Amino acid sequence: MKADPKGVVAGAYFIDGDHACAEGAIAAGCRFVAGYPITPSTEIVERIAERFPLIGGMFIQMEDEIASSIAIQGAVWGGKKAMTVTSGPGFSLMMEHIGLAAMTETPCVFVDVQRGGPSTGLPTLPGQGDMMQARWGSHGDYGIIALCPNSPQESFDLTIKAFNLAEQYRVPVLVMLDECVGHMTERVVVPPADEIEITPRRYWDGPKEGFLLFKAGPDRVPPMVKAGDGYNIHVTSLTHDERGYPVMTAAAQEKLVRRLIDKIRLNSDAIVECREEQTAGADVVIVSYGITSRIAIPAIEQARREGVKVGHLRLITAWPFPAKRIRELSHHVSCFVVPEINYGQMVREVERCVAGRTRVERVSHGGGAVHNPKDIYAKIMSCGKEERK
Amino acid sequence: MKADPKGVVAGAYFIDGDHACAEGAIAAGCRFVAGYPITPSTEIVERIAERFPLIGGMFIQMEDEIASSIAIQGAVWGGKKAMTVTSGPGFSLMMEHIGLAAMTETPCVFVDVQRGGPSTGLPTLPGQGDMMQARWGSHGDYGIIALCPNSPQESFDLTIKAFNLAEQYRVPVLVMLDECVGHMTERVVVPPADEIEITPRRYWDGPKEGFLLFKAGPDRVPPMVKAGDGYNIHVTSLTHDERGYPVMTAAAQEKLVRRLIDKIRLNSDAIVECREEQTAGADVVIVSYGITSRIAIPAIEQARREGVKVGHLRLITAWPFPAKRIRELSHHVSCFVVPEINYGQMVREVERCVAGRTRVERVSHGGGAVHNPKDIYAKIMSCGKEERK
Amino acid sequence: MARTEIKIGGFGGQGVILSGYIIGRAAAIYDSKHATMIQAFGPEARGSACSAQIVVSAEPIAYPYITTPQIMIVMSQEAYTKFSPELAEGGILITEEELVKTHNLRKDLKHFSIPATRFAEELGRKMVLNIVMMGFMTSVTGIVGVEAMRQAVKVSVPKGTEHLNLNAFNKGFEYGEKLKSGAA
Amino acid sequence: MARTEIKIGGFGGQGVILSGYIIGRAAAIYDSKHATMIQAFGPEARGSACSAQIVVSAEPIAYPYITTPQIMIVMSQEAYTKFSPELAEGGILITEEELVKTHNLRKDLKHFSIPATRFAEELGRKMVLNIVMMGFMTSVTGIVGVEAMRQAVKVSVPKGTEHLNLNAFNKGFEYGEKLKSGAA
Amino acid sequence: MTEESMDIDMSMPTNTVEEFLRMERMPHIWCPGCGIGTTVNCFAHALETSGLDLKKVSIVSGIGCTGRVAGYLKLDSFHTTHGRALPFATGLKLANPDLKVVVYSGDGDLTAIGGNHFIHAARRNVDMTVILINNFIYGMTGGQVAPTTPIGATASTAPYGNFEEPFNLPYLAESCGAVYVARWTAYHVRHATKAIKDALLKRGFSFVEILAPCPTLYSRRNRLGDGLDQMKFYKDNSEIKNGADTKTLGLSFQGKIIVGKFVDKDKPTYLDSMNAFYAQKFGDTYSPYKG
Amino acid sequence: MTEESMDIDMSMPTNTVEEFLRMERMPHIWCPGCGIGTTVNCFAHALETSGLDLKKVSIVSGIGCTGRVAGYLKLDSFHTTHGRALPFATGLKLANPDLKVVVYSGDGDLTAIGGNHFIHAARRNVDMTVILINNFIYGMTGGQVAPTTPIGATASTAPYGNFEEPFNLPYLAESCGAVYVARWTAYHVRHATKAIKDALLKRGFSFVEILAPCPTLYSRRNRLGDGLDQMKFYKDNSEIKNGADTKTLGLSFQGKIIVGKFVDKDKPTYLDSMNAFYAQKFGDTYSPYKG
Amino acid sequence: MADTEQKKKGLGSVVINAERCKGCGFCVEFCPTHCLELSEQYNAKGYHPPVLTLPEKCTGCNMCGLLCPDFAIYGFLFKKKKK
Amino acid sequence: MADTEQKKKGLGSVVINAERCKGCGFCVEFCPTHCLELSEQYNAKGYHPPVLTLPEKCTGCNMCGLLCPDFAIYGFLFKKKKK
Numbered sequence A, B: 001m002k003a004d005p006k007g008v009v010a011g012a013y014f015i016d017g018d019h020a021c022a023e024g025a026i027a028a029g030c031r032f033v034a035g036y037p038i039t040p041s042t043e044i045v046e047r048i049a050e051r052f053p054l055i056g057g058m059f060i061q062m063e064d065e066i067a068s069s070i071a072i073q074g075a076v077w078g079g080k081k082a083m084t085v086t087s088g089p090g091f092s093l094m095m096e097h098i099g100l101a102a103m104t105e106t107p108c109v110f111v112d113v114q115r116g117g118p119s120t121g122l123p124t125l126p127g128q129g130d131m132m133q134a135r136w137g138s139h140g141d142y143g144i145i146a147l148c149p150n151s152p153q154e155s156f157d158l159t160i161k162a163f164n165l166a167e168q169y170r171v172p173v174l175v176m177l178d179e180c181v182g183h184m185t186e187r188v189v190v191p192p193a194d195e196i197e198i199t200p201r202r203y204w205d206g207p208k209e210g211f212l213l214f215k216a217g218p219d220r221v222p223p224m225v226k227a228g229d230g231y232n233i234h235v236t237s238l239t240h241d242e243r244g245y246p247v248m249t250a251a252a253q254e255k256l257v258r259r260l261i262d263k264i265r266l267n268s269d270a271i272v273e274c275r276e277e278q279t280a281g282a283d284v285v286i287v288s289y290g291i292t293s294r295i296a297i298p299a300i301e302q303a304r305r306e307g308v309k310v311g312h313l314r315l316i317t318a319w320p321f322p323a324k325r326i327r328e329l330s331h332h333v334s335c336f337v338v339p340e341i342n343y344g345q346m347v348r349e350v351e352r353c354v355a356g357r358t359r360v361e362r363v364s365h366g367g368g369a370v371h372n373p374k375d376i377y378a379k380i381m382s383c384g385k386e387e388r389k
Numbered sequence C, D: 001m002a003r004t005e006i007k008i009g010g011f012g013g014q015g016v017i018l019s020g021y022i023i024g025r026a027a028a029i030y031d032s033k034h035a036t037m038i039q040a041f042g043p044e045a046r047g048s049a050c051s052a053q054i055v056v057s058a059e060p061i062a063y064p065y066i067t068t069p070q071i072m073i074v075m076s077q078e079a080y081t082k083f084s085p086e087l088a089e090g091g092i093l094i095t096e097e098e099l100v101k102t103h104n105l106r107k108d109l110k111h112f113s114i115p116a117t118r119f120a121e122e123l124g125r126k127m128v129l130n131i132v133m134m135g136f137m138t139s140v141t142g143i144v145g146v147e148a149m150r151q152a153v154k155v156s157v158p159k160g161t162e163h164l165n166l167n168a169f170n171k172g173f174e175y176g177e178k179l180k181s182g183a184a
Numbered sequence E, F: 001m002t003e004e005s006m007d008i009d010m011s012m013p014t015n016t017v018e019e020f021l022r023m024e025r026m027p028h029i030w031c032p033g034c035g036i037g038t039t040v041n042c043f044a045h046a047l048e049t050s051g052l053d054l055k056k057v058s059i060v061s062g063i064g065c066t067g068r069v070a071g072y073l074k075l076d077s078f079h080t081t082h083g084r085a086l087p088f089a090t091g092l093k094l095a096n097p098d099l100k101v102v103v104y105s106g107d108g109d110l111t112a113i114g115g116n117h118f119i120h121a122a123r124r125n126v127d128m129t130v131i132l133i134n135n136f137i138y139g140m141t142g143g144q145v146a147p148t149t150p151i152g153a154t155a156s157t158a159p160y161g162n163f164e165e166p167f168n169l170p171y172l173a174e175s176c177g178a179v180y181v182a183r184w185t186a187y188h189v190r191h192a193t194k195a196i197k198d199a200l201l202k203r204g205f206s207f208v209e210i211l212a213p214c215p216t217l218y219s220r221r222n223r224l225g226d227g228l229d230q231m232k233f234y235k236d237n238s239e240i241k242n243g244a245d246t247k248t249l250g251l252s253f254q255g256k257i258i259v260g261k262f263v264d265k266d267k268p269t270y271l272d273s274m275n276a277f278y279a280q281k282f283g284d285t286y287s288p289y290k291g
Numbered sequence G, H: 001m002a003d004t005e006q007k008k009k010g011l012g013s014v015v016i017n018a019e020r021c022k023g024c025g026f027c028v029e030f031c032p033t034h035c036l037e038l039s040e041q042y043n044a045k046g047y048h049p050p051v052l053t054l055p056e057k058c059t060g061c062n063m064c065g066l067l068c069p070d071f072a073i074y075g076f077l078f079k080k081k082k083k
């Protein structure tokens, strides 16, 4: 389906990643946003608050992040595409409701503009310390999708993608921005509506009788209906059967939760996206995401100038993690270098997938700034060297 | 230091893991508990509510888990040893304040009695799905300690240990119970107070002038004082210097957060505890924790009867993870088998540490019950077999 | 003594859990055995059939759940219907005479029946029916020592009712002894 | 054109960020170059020295921060003191004549000074000082096309003030041209 | 039976309540003598007489014994997380203003963990009806003290008696701006039915508190007998005082219960205000938000 | 200078406020004309005259511009998480009842995200003083709408004007049981000082709301001028009405401001009630909790 | 005659689903005409359901139905058959 | 003489820390005796701090000090020297 032209103001803009995210959401058809202000994400809802009244959208500033993160789920069941927006401390408060969205298979989008943590930390400065939290922050097992834009343009593009994936898989999708990308101003091209591909909600169109809100097809994703459609749906946060009724047994749990995980796991080939550059034949491969994928480039270029074959794999989807691709590469590469603005999060996945076949080196940074490319360069060179002897 | 005899009612009891946890806390010197009811953890606070008035303790049922998880931190700065108690959904709500405790180095204990998740899930049935959340659930990078009792007796013992570690490292410590252990009734021996080793709060006893609340010694742990002692302390959730004053720079962040992580990482030899049984010369090693470590035993015994050399490594500390020990074992063992009541959480750490040197097999269970030991047995046998050919 | 699995079934308010607790406490505290008790929890368990599981063993107990109990104590018809098929081959089934009609009784079982309600009523408190059953069970199974059981009863029942409950226990125990000696 | 780094410094309320925005917009939208602007945020940045960083390049910009700006536009004494040491060897320094006294001026720099406040006051609105500076910068650096800059000014200033701002821009630009031709 | 008696239609009508229930889910989980089921009758009858299009009625509950109500009602129903029914309902209502959104939940759910959402939803005057079943206790989790537990009552986490002053909920609701506020007990089935109906038909944030017995965890543990005893107590100790000053409505342990309708006023709802505001701001370019 | 004039001591006394401040952290982060600093003077003078032992005074803030107060005061000070100053303070106070615990935070912090803690702390009547700086806006995050923003005022997330009814905070506080409730503005420095002192010396949950200018994000963006203009507005439009019915204290955009002391009553504190309760229950075996 | 007959039967009657009943007694206690009693019998769950002991007094007012927390009883009014 | 002298000086005076001042004008506007004015001079931060232009009118009431959000001014009362 193509985007609704209402709201898509095609053109080239000079805007920051936060504003671009707001435009992406609008283009994706989002018409409900609930939020609670927090630096460095607030510009997103500020733009939404300005844009929505005239395009039939509903923005509400809730009393806190807990309320925001469930108001959007109410709105989804009311028929809207919906999003909430926050940053570290607020993201922590949303954890219970990420689990709720996963459990009730409520398609929605959470944006986390990462800043320096833990706790209040460095509110106005960058970090990438919420990556593991994005995957594991709610109790119990569940599956989510998380995307990592590295520019305002990608902030726009991947926000659209987030909405599309949410609808495709009836799953919460997280857009993991960081303060740099959120506050960086660059050219953003908003294409005309008819060039924007949108995944509509997968509403049930079969007979009303016998409809089951939690009965999945072969792709493990059940169809949706909305409140007011006359289905008398029941949606519960308890373990439930295909009708949505609570069933307090291990068997029901296995059936339901296994599917919630499998719908991401088994569809991961379709979901996973990375950008690769000169990975074929590379000696060293940088694995990066978000702003760090740009900071790494001067380091990579310099190392290449000095003769090291450096490839670059950039995670567009951090979750699901491109395990298969990393595994493949690990057979050819002599070292992975993983720069992150944290003390080692996604690198753990790289280590797991590499399974000892080759070296994995971290370039950690606590946050408050981006890396000095020299540190990444130095790490590349140190790997290269060891291999070359 | 020995335990305060007030509150320690030595003797042998037939009580469940929840009640034992309460007694452990009391024995450890805990005199402040804030909580919010949630199955299957509530019995802990119920016992506390009954026991505290006559031993000078303060129990308060707060309005929610968010309040509970910060009220205890206020109490710690007021001079008490303090604990809060919850289960999955409440644990998710506490994530922001686990980060706060880590950031402000507030020694305190969080108990999570795990049930089936995600979301409201299976409130009265077991799960072990909060293990990764325990480590990664709050935003930003930080370090914590997490313990996994497998019996009421251990629930008592490890709750004491949790308080001791909290004081030793000025860190939040998590006791990761599960519904089985919490609700299982067995013999629990409460030793006399003078046989219970207690780590007192490491109060500053140097000169008042020049005291710095966040200046650590060689062990990376700074000393404590409390409100009312006349130090005019400042405690902030922002990134701060050794005085506790906010400093919004990457350098301050690196200094502080690096230390917060290192005080766990570099002391991990002292912190890590596992129980090993017949791991020397083992072909297959089971890695387990909590209730699952008991469920695995019939499977192990049966496999041994059939000639497979099975060792058993039980995590007492899930976090920090006994990476070193797993790495050592991975050089000798042909397969690790990791049964968990989740779809694969701690096994990821095993995989990381094993680094491809040997096989790692999961025995996953979605929750709502414990494993059938046969499934663990079958996995052991399948490993064994492959190796033996 | 090898691992013995015991299941107690009845309805809410009959003191099913307390009974399990007493057995476990007797074994684990007063009889230097090991014991693990597990009860069913939750709203779904409310009001309807109620059960307790106890494992008693001379060795430390690894697996805490029961799979095929060797001993079953049943105080309601529903519990009989629901649980009795689980009993181990040749296991001991103890039922309350008035409350449970043992139709289709499995041939392999050792079955004992006791008019515990009547005994309890004779003692003036229908409530102690479960303690009568405990006395009886102690006698016919020998799974826990009788003194250990008496001790456990004494410390587990509400203050002020110790005497009544010990009487109830003894009543059941004696009935069991008589039955064993063929006198009942 | 290679990567050029530009830093603008002043105090809050002078339109420092808007200036950076205009340069970036001119380059990225009207001049088919690439541009990245980054501003300092936060309470610590409030009121005191304020700055914007812009990278302009013919190629896509990977690293978005500036390290050694080749061009620096300075509208306050504090900013001069704080930022001018960062300027690249041989870089261009543009200062406002009244607001900045360039003592200890680095010898390696190309320094331009403009009485932008006076020009702005002549135009009747002291506020447009920053736009005067932009016109001047456009002339003396040539980093972005003058038409692109005019376009960017027009669409970036508050509605109704376009004319005033374009005049301000032109004033600055002409002064630059004169200066270059040695006429000023 | 005589010929004449045949004039009377002896075929039994079905219980009209059943039309509103998911009968396939019966029996429900509530204990004998629990008052929650009684309030469901009131709600069903209120719905029946309200004339509302049932397709357009959604019910939202939090977690708790009362929270199970949503799952038993044959409506679009949402059993959310503990304490969060109101913000979910806010999203649902604002996403589709055609829906009549009812929040039906427990005292702990709505005023302990959910207290903030309660005061903010009332303040915003979002158009929805809140039915709060006040059993003075946390039922589902086993009888812990609630922000409604009267002073002196015991609870599992207040084993020696509660000493915290409970909320006066009608007062709280009014102070935050609720446009309709009433209190009844499970004994007052006809009044409660009427109050719920009024609330359903009211525009804005309407609030009905219903006191209900929890024999299992509140009354029996407090030696107040079973559900029936509580119902008799309500009967004997309630005083109807419509229009009473909400300030005076605090509840004490087994003290007098003032019931009635206390607030019934008109105020633009959240959406009314929004549309009026934007219409004024944008004039004709603005089309009122309809979801 | 004549001989005679030497009779007068010309040595300048130091600013007594400085004794209460961490001068090494000056200058503070507040904008020119921000009213928060003014309220800090009032607080410092109130402390000075209160006779409290400063060693035993702790101050707890949440996150926000006002939240920075804790860090500037030379007391034991805690700068917690956004919205959670009250439960932290509750823990602190109950752990050590000897402490005088003051919560000093912003309107958003205490009544948006922190609203639940506010109503529960008031309900429990924990002995503490809450100073709420109401600048009608979220300052720290850049001027978003708050639950206190008057209808019609604009904010960055209400760019066309706020249409949500704000809280009437004294009314809310009273409805939850606060024993001392007052409102002043940053203009009323002497009254505010007195009110804070009274609150500090009051046993129980005392609440002082102080309206203060946020020129940067509230008044200038609403074309109300700068901090001084707001102060003049407060001067000209405030009416002192001690004992006014809190119901009548709602604030409208640039409307009349009722200030004064509205509630001042006595009620046992949380700890008083607890100790009385347990003393009755346990008799002599109970020794009153003293932390 | 019909009139008397009808009076004896009452204006209405109740339907009792004994198996659903949990014996709370609400219906019996608050029936305005006191025409119900709890039966001596147990249902399968072990509760005593109500019986209409004085059918002639039942007005079909459905107070019992409104009160019953288990949806186990309801009152109805006899209707004249439409002829 | 001493008396007049004292009156000229006022009962008290103020201390102004000009560098801390942010020129908000609170002190000037609300001084009860209107004895302050904002200076024409800028301080290093670019603000106009107050000056005591009518020292004889200053009562040392410290209203300015209470109002000053930047702790940049305070009033004090002259004290007779203890002899």
Ligand SMILES: Cc1ncc(C[n+]2csc(CCOP(=O)(O)OP(=O)(O)O)c2C)c(N)n1
Binding pocket: B036, B037, B038, B039, B065, B089, B090, B093, B120, E063, E064, E065, E066, E067, E081, E082, E105, E106, E107, E108, E109, E110, E133, E135, E137, E138, E139, E140, E141, E146
């Ligand atoms: C976040 C979270 N905390 C706690 C719980 C546990 N919990 C479930 S229901 C409930 C309270 C129920 O009390 P109330 O709302 O009064 O409902 P009732 O059962 O009395 O009808 C609690 C604390 C939970 N499910 N989730």
Ligand SMILES: Cc1ncc(C[n+]2csc(CCOP(=O)(O)OP(=O)(O)O)c2C)c(N)n1
Binding pocket: A036, A037, A038, A039, A065, A089, A090, A093, A120, F063, F064, F065, F066, F067, F081, F082, F105, F106, F107, F108, F109, F110, F133, F135, F137, F138, F139, F140, F141, F146
């Ligand atoms: C959990 C969380 N959510 C949001 C924020 C962002 N935040 C910081 S301060 C603030 C609001 C401040 O407003 P107020 O309390 O009125 O204080 P003011 O700055 O106006 O004094 C917000 C939303 C945060 N730090 N943490």
Ligand code: SF4
Binding pocket: E029, E030, E031, E033, E034, E035, E036, E065, E066, E135, E139, E140, E213, E214, E215, E216, E217, E218
């Ligand atoms: S516990 Fe109480 S509230 Fe819950 S179902 Fe039983 S009686 Fe009702």
Ligand code: SF4
Binding pocket: F029, F030, F031, F033, F034, F035, F036, F065, F066, F135, F139, F140, F213, F214, F215, F216, F217, F218
């Ligand atoms: S933003 Fe507003 S509240 Fe914050 S310091 Fe500036 S003026 Fe004060």
Ligand code: SF4
Binding pocket: G012, G013, G014, G030, G031, G032, G033, G034, G035, G036, G057, G058, G059, G060, G061, G062, G063, G064, G065, G074, G075, G076
């Ligand atoms: S219908 Fe009315 S009169 Fe008849 S039994 Fe029911 S309550 Fe009584």
Ligand code: SF4
Binding pocket: G020, G021, G022, G023, G024, G025, G026, G027, G028, G048, G049, G050, G064, G067, G068, G069, G070, G071, G072, G073
């Ligand atoms: S009210 Fe219902 S459940 Fe109660 S006794 Fe009557 S029929 Fe049975």
Ligand code: SF4
Binding pocket: H012, H013, H014, H030, H031, H032, H033, H034, H035, H036, H057, H058, H059, H060, H061, H062, H063, H064, H065, H074, H075, H076
């Ligand atoms: S001390 Fe009083 S009189 Fe003197 S300048 Fe200050 S406010 Fe004016």
Ligand code: SF4
Binding pocket: H020, H021, H022, H023, H024, H025, H026, H027, H028, H048, H049, H050, H064, H067, H068, H069, H070, H071, H072, H073
């Ligand atoms: S009140 Fe303070 S900051 Fe304001 S003008 Fe006076 S001295 Fe300066």
Ligand SMILES: [Mg+2]
Binding pocket: E106, E107, E108, E133, E134, E135, E136, E137, E138, E139, E146
């Ligand atoms: Mg309740």
Ligand SMILES: [Mg+2]
Binding pocket: F106, F107, F108, F133, F134, F135, F136, F137, F138, F139, F146
């Ligand atoms: Mg504010």
